[in-house]
Amino acid sequence: MLRDPQMLLSYRNGEESAFLALYEKYACSLHRFLQSGFNFSSQGKMCRFRGADNGLDAESLVQETFARAFAKTTREHYDGVRPFQTYLFSIAKNLVLRESLQRNRMISTEWMDEAENGESLFTGALDSDIGISPEKHVENEQLKNIMQAFINRLDAEEKAFFSIRFVQGLTQESTADRMGTTRARIKLLEKNMRKRFLETLRKNGYLTSYSPNPRWKRVEKLPYELETQRAACW
Known part of the structure; x- marks a missing residue:
């Protein structure tokens, strides 16, 4: 008070x-x-x-x-x-x-549930299927497929970065320490990954009017x- x-x-x-x-x-x-x-x-x-x-x-x-x-x-x-x-x-x-x-969903990946393995890294980026409409369930499944395909296309360094930075939830500085690289490199990886992921979503009809600013x-x-x-x- x-x-x-x-x-x-x-x-x-x-x-x-x-x-x-x-x-x-x-x-x-x-x-x-x-x-x-x-x-x-x-x-x-x-x-x-x-x-x-x-x-x-x-x-x-x-x-x-x-x-x-x-x-x-x-x-x-x-x-x-x-x-x-x-x-x-x-x-x-x-x-x-x-x-x-x-x-929209661009930063929801930072809020996802802790994954026990790397098989479903974007689980928390989607709404729970419990109690949702069939249309929403279909949309969630489409997004899961898009996200998993995006992850599969990442190279080894990017997959390691994604797992440490987003799944484990470490800061940029801690991610850099874990990967044995610089924070500048981590920032670049994150910037490029966000950009490519947004482009992937747009190509599939999502976030077409989204502006990252x-x-x-x-x-x-x-x-x-x-x-x-x-x-x-x-």
Whole structure:
């Protein structure tokens, strides 16, 4: 909660002083929350977002979260009783999930169930077949076939990368260490694989209108004191 009545009033009024104070207090913890990931429920099934390193920019997410936290309706909905950090984290979580839906299935591979072997690497990228329509079941089967065919075409290095990075859920840095290569190489592998996978889906009639750019962009310049605060966090 915001214990200081004046701070609560300043926040509800959308004053810059409140923005600066709250950013300074919560930006680091929010950044850590987004980097470490979180659990969420989808269609009665527990899933996990593995962290902002997986295709999303943590800095942009932090900035966008604060921008949304200071939107008029968001300020009005805050009751001043629940912890502000919890309120902020819920905004960030909704932002990540909405962005993920906008990207459709492209980043859902980062949320898949832990695979016990490498035979069905994209299992979690698809909706569960339980309780879905026959049409959706057919679509899921088509996607499974497309995904498995894509995996089968990967070379040895790419298959190792995919298994470590996405199935095991390691960070780019840990994947590089495991594969005995550089993070720059891992970033290139990931970029190329995402591009080729998107092209494969489009060739098969999926995501034809999808754009990989997020609907929001990183703020070009923060006030000096916030730049200093950000530098201390990440």
